Structures are given as C-alpha cells and as structure tokens.
Amino acid sequence: MKTVAMVLFPEFLLLDMAGPMEVFSIANRYLAPDQRYELLTIGTEPGLLRASNGVSVQADLHIDQASANYDVLLVPGGPGAYDEKHPRLLRWLPGAVSRARRYGSICTGAFVLGHAGLLDGYRVTTHWHYTERLIKGFPKATVETDQIYVLNRNLITSGGVTAGIDLALAVVAEDHGKKVAQDVAKVLLVVMKRQGGQAQFSPLTAAVAPHETAVTRVQNHVLDHLDKAFSVECMAGLANMSARHFARVFAREVSMTPMEFLQSARIDRARNLLETSDLPLKTVAFKSGFGSVRHMRFLFSEKLGLTPTQYREQFS
Structure with missing residues (x-):
C-alpha cells in the first residue's frame, strides 16, 4: 500500500x-x-x-x-x-x-x-x-x-x-x-x-510595453505588418539605429532577439487565425508572413510540437 x-x-x-x-x-x-x-x-x-x-x-x-x-x-x-x-x-x-x-x-x-x-x-x-x-x-x-x-x-x-x-x-x-x-x-x-508542451497554450510574445520607446515603435510596426519581409537592418532603420546597437537594445528591453520576436509574433498571428477562422493554410501562412505553408509547418513543429493542422483541430 x-x-x-x-x-x-x-x-x-x-x-x-x-x-x-x-x-x-x-x-x-x-x-x-x-x-x-x-x-x-x-x-x-x-x-x-x-x-x-x-x-x-x-x-x-x-x-x-x-x-x-x-x-x-x-x-x-x-x-x-x-x-x-x-x-x-x-x-x-x-x-x-x-x-x-x-x-x-x-x-x-x-x-x-x-x-x-x-x-x-x-x-x-x-x-x-x-x-x-x-x-x-x-x-x-x-x-x-x-x-x-x-x-x-x-x-x-x-x-x-x-x-x-x-x-x-x-x-x-x-x-x-x-x-x-x-x-x-x-x-x-x-x-x-x-x-x-505548454507552449501551445501560451503566447510566444509578451504584450508590447505601453510606454513608447524606439523599440516599442518597431514592435508595433512589425505587428501591424507581419505579412511583410523584415530583417534586423530593416528594423534598426525604423528605430534610427545601427543594426548592432539596435539588436543590443532590443534584446535588453524585450528579452529576445529581434528575429526571435518576429518569428514568435508570426506564430502567434497564425495561431490566432487558425483558432478563429477557416482560412486555408496557404492564406494563414501568407497573412502571418511565413511565405509558405512548409515554413510555417516547420516552425510550428519546432516551437509548439504540433503542425498547423493539428493545432487547428485541437484549439479551434
């Protein structure tokens, strides 16, 4: 016993x-x-x-x-x-x-x-x-x-x-x-x-801080244009900083690199679309900025342990 x-x-x-x-x-x-x-x-x-x-x-x-x-x-x-x-x-x-x-x-x-x-x-x-x-x-x-x-x-x-x-x-x-x-x-x-794991239940990106800084302006711009292509250099230009300085400031304020933020934001956008719409996977991938269903599927599997289709079946 x-x-x-x-x-x-x-x-x-x-x-x-x-x-x-x-x-x-x-x-x-x-x-x-x-x-x-x-x-x-x-x-x-x-x-x-x-x-x-x-x-x-x-x-x-x-x-x-x-x-x-x-x-x-x-x-x-x-x-x-x-x-x-x-x-x-x-x-x-x-x-x-x-x-x-x-x-x-x-x-x-x-x-x-x-x-x-x-x-x-x-x-x-x-x-x-x-x-x-x-x-x-x-x-x-x-x-x-x-x-x-x-x-x-x-x-x-x-x-x-x-x-x-x-x-x-x-x-x-x-x-x-x-x-x-x-x-x-x-x-x-x-x-x-x-x-x-638990990542499938939690947002990968935290809410953008309410006070305005060069970094938060870039974050909000990226979130509003996730279907566009971004690089560190492009984001640094939006903040009027050099790429190296921007990357350091961004990591200090957000606790992730600019590209990690971009990738996580795209996954979160795709998750929202999968949960709330019947859009085809190709459209979800385009609206989230992945470029292809294959790339979206790879990142979903890597970060969430689920494919986009499995995620939709489980959470929509």
Whole structure:
C-alpha cells in the first residue's frame, strides 16, 4: 500500500487536488489490495478549507497530526499558493519531505515548495503564466518553461491545472507500469502523452510595453505588418539605429532577439487565425508572413510540437 498525501490550504485550486487524486483512486481498480494507493488530505487549518472556487473541503488530518512517511507528498496550486506564504506549512514541509519517497507540486504549488527551499538544484515547472515569476523568485532551480510535467530525482512538478492529471499518470506508470496508467487514462478520457508542451497554450510574445520607446515603435510596426519581409537592418532603420546597437537594445528591453520576436509574433498571428477562422493554410501562412505553408509547418513543429493542422483541430 502506497500513501499519497495532498496538503490543503485556504484558496487552493480544487482541480489541482481532485485531478491527481482521481487518477490514483481509479488506479486502485486495477491493482491488488496490497499495491493500492491510500489517499490522504492534510489541512493547514482546522475545520473546513475553502478552495478558490468557493467549495469547502474537510481535510483528513491537521498538519500538526501529520508525521507519517508518505510515498507521494503533493502541494496543489491556486491563489493561496502564490499570494500567501503559510508560515506553518513552510516550517512543516522540509521535515515531511525528508520522510517522503517523492514530493512535488501541481501548478503554482511550486511556489510553496520554493518558499520552503525545496526547489533548489532541481529541474521544475509550473503553469506557463507563472514560469517567469518562478524563475525570478527561485534562481537556484532550473525552470522548464514548456514541459507538461517534470520528474527530477524525487521531485515531481507539473504545469497548470489539468497537468496534475498527467503528473499523476506518470507516477502510476512508474509505480505499476504503463498498462495500468493507460487503463486509467482511458477511464478519464485523456491521453497518456499529450502532443506538444505548454507552449501551445501560451503566447510566444509578451504584450508590447505601453510606454513608447524606439523599440516599442518597431514592435508595433512589425505587428501591424507581419505579412511583410523584415530583417534586423530593416528594423534598426525604423528605430534610427545601427543594426548592432539596435539588436543590443532590443534584446535588453524585450528579452529576445529581434528575429526571435518576429518569428514568435508570426506564430502567434497564425495561431490566432487558425483558432478563429477557416482560412486555408496557404492564406494563414501568407497573412502571418511565413511565405509558405512548409515554413510555417516547420516552425510550428519546432516551437509548439504540433503542425498547423493539428493545432487547428485541437484549439479551434
């Protein structure tokens, strides 16, 4: 019997808890009694704990009562994970983790682990919207920005919300083999391995800064004329700078090179057209500035792990 413990705190995301726990629960249908998972919730506060969607949950144990050795110890995400520090939880976690065979987080639960000093030296991930914040907050961790989940030694972390199901399926596969995990995935009507990573859900280019600079003027011009050809020299001319100086200033302000910005902007434009229109791929490629469907397909596969056709089928 393996024990899976989930730590709950005010404003946790209910699906971060329920998704993985459902995976382990369904896995028990396919396992012998002595191989099944025992599911346990641990609350940081006495009584009912209110999730971020308003649903209240009664934990099995209060944190002061939880001193066992767990096979899997998980922390969910939610507003309570990245907006609050939970000092009692942060004091408890290092000792609990030292007794656990594996520990991890779903979504923004990574921030709780980070504040407890439990991410340092590990490869980790979180919801795509928060990866930059995690990178800045915990520089001793290596943040994977495009992974659905990351298994690194005894630490397991996942991207946002439903990625907790992917993480739990990976744990079941590791514990009991791929066949059991596949059976669970079929019951849940999910795939064992998704096509592509988190990049397919997130914009590749951030919003242009609202204050006007030479760089933001170039960015806005490029975004308004993505069907045109651009080079670094051409963009530098729009900013009245030399190509070398422009490239340095652009990289400093935007955190990517001018050509990386152009390529990402074209992919984002194509994604929008694929999601919101029935335009032929040739027209999408032209309007996005790729020049050919072949070039667009190559960059989609490289950056998103999906072809344009697969992307349209999945998101439109």
